[in-house]
Amino acid sequence: MTPANATIAQKIGGWFSKAPEQAVAAEQAALRSDRFRLEREGEWKRLEAVVTQMEAGRMRRVSDEDLLALPALYRTAASSLSIARETSLDAALIAYLETLTQRAWFLVYGPRASLWSWFKRFLGGEWSASVRAMGSDILIALALMVAGTVVGWMLVEANPDWYYSLVSSGFADERVPGASQEVLRGTLFGHQDKDGLTLFAAALFSNNAQVSIMCFALGFAFGLPTMLLLIHNTALLGAMLWLYHGKGLTLDFVGWLSIHGTTELFAILLAGAAGLHIGRAMAFPGNASVLDAAAAAGRRAAQVMTGVVLMLIVAAVLEGFARQLVDDTPARLTVGGFMLVFWIGYFFAFRRGVRV
Structure with a gap:
């Protein structure tokens, strides 16, 4: 085998040896993302439900308990978004949290009166x-x-x-x-x-x-x-x-x-x-x-x-x-x-x- 062929063979072998490692890393990242979502998804869904009702003008359907919990739910979602960005979790999860926190921000800190x-x-x-x-x-x-x-x-x-x-x-x-x-x-x-x-x-x-x-x-x-x-x-x-x-x-x-x-x-x-x-x-x-x-x-x-x-x-x-x-x-x-x-x-x- 010529030196050039040997070099090519070594590169191919290196790629195949790294492929399992990359697959394992991707699998671990997916597991972390799934675990992260499962641990906090209940609070996100609760916040999303409250925000959706308030945006639709159906305040009477929102319980007093959910209204009092709105600021804490917003802070939890914002914290989750920060962690998701720092740990490079999947893009779909980050986009979902960004949209949710933006909607909740207008209800928590935005103007209280309509135009x-x-x-x-x-x-x-x-x-x-x-x-x-x-x-x-x-x-x-x-x-x-x-x-x-x-x-x-x-x-x-x-x-x-x-x-x-x-x-x-x-x-x-x-x-x-x-x-x-x-x-x-x-x-x-x-x-x-x-x-x-x-x-x-x-x-x-x-x-x-x-x-x-x-x-x-x-x-x-x-x-x-x-x-x-x-x-x-x-x-x-x-x-x-x-x-x-x-x-x-x-x-x-x-x-x-x-x-x-x-x-x-x-x-x-x-x-x-x-x-x-x-x-x-x-x-x-x-x-x-x-x-x-x-x-x-x-x-x-x-x-x-x-x-x-x-x-x-x-x-x-x-x-x-x-x-x-x-x-x-x-x-x-x-x-x-x-x-x-x-x-x-x-x-x-x-x-x-x-x-x-």
């Missing part, structure tokens, strides 16, 4: 309580919005060229200085079946939604960018008010805007107040640290911003449907006034004793 119950609490007082807690910030934001409107009006009144700086081309179209009363009136009435008004409304909504988000997001910079955004955004409103006022269409423009504007501008007001609330907490943290003060203000402001998103959705619905259906100024003012009274009443008159 619907949270939503009811949110609308039932938590949102309005958070808004009331930012009363001084709302007044500051309101003053800035009024100031921005006045500044916008005064700038274009002094020099009409300012109009093109304050009002972007997406808003301007036919609404420019020098336009006749007939042209401006035509932008407010009789466009239910045309795309121009819809495109303008969509652009206005998109702008206000972006302003709301930015007012909140930039509040961490001590509220200064939020102030500038509020002034700049309402300067646009002041410029357009000046334009329509010059042609005797002030009330018609206010009615056209009010259908969705009382909701949308209120949302911007609250978003600006939320940003100012965070900025003021960081600038004047009081006895707390800056991070702690910012975290507390951020939680309250985030809750307000959740409601702002809902208000913007309501404004979009009003903008997309009510404005198309209502084509006279008194009716528009009625819808807009009703929404304004509704929001003021909800935030400041509707109280459920919730503290934030």
Whole structure:
């Protein structure tokens, strides 16, 4: 036999000699896994049964004894999973324990309330309580919005060229200085079946939604960018008010805007107040640290911003449907006034004793 053949024979012999050892090791691993499962499977099945009943909403079918044992059963399953991973037991057992412990974790440590119950609490007082807690910030934001409107009006009144700086081309179209009363009136009435008004409304909504988000997001910079955004955004409103006022269409423009504007501008007001609330907490943290003060203000402001998103959705619905259906100024003012009274009443008159 040649040396090469001898080497091959030795390797083959080594493989055959190792095969029984590998088979024995695999058999021992399977025995360990089976023994491990048999010792603890009863508790796993009990935990799985409790979790399944609770996930299905059948709490009444779970006995008091099983409810009290739930945390201990979860810890046992988690411990079993740790041991199974460390000792490299079979993959199917590890996957089963991972799924079971994840399901049990949400029941033991997860949120205790459903999304619907949270939503009811949110609308039932938590949102309005958070808004009331930012009363001084709302007044500051309101003053800035009024100031921005006045500044916008005064700038274009002094020099009409300012109009093109304050009002972007997406808003301007036919609404420019020098336009006749007939042209401006035509932008407010009789466009239910045309795309121009819809495109303008969509652009206005998109702008206000972006302003709301930015007012909140930039509040961490001590509220200064939020102030500038509020002034700049309402300067646009002041410029357009000046334009329509010059042609005797002030009330018609206010009615056209009010259908969705009382909701949308209120949302911007609250978003600006939320940003100012965070900025003021960081600038004047009081006895707390800056991070702690910012975290507390951020939680309250985030809750307000959740409601702002809902208000913007309501404004979009009003903008997309009510404005198309209502084509006279008194009716528009009625819808807009009703929404304004509704929001003021909800935030400041509707109280459920919730503290934030």
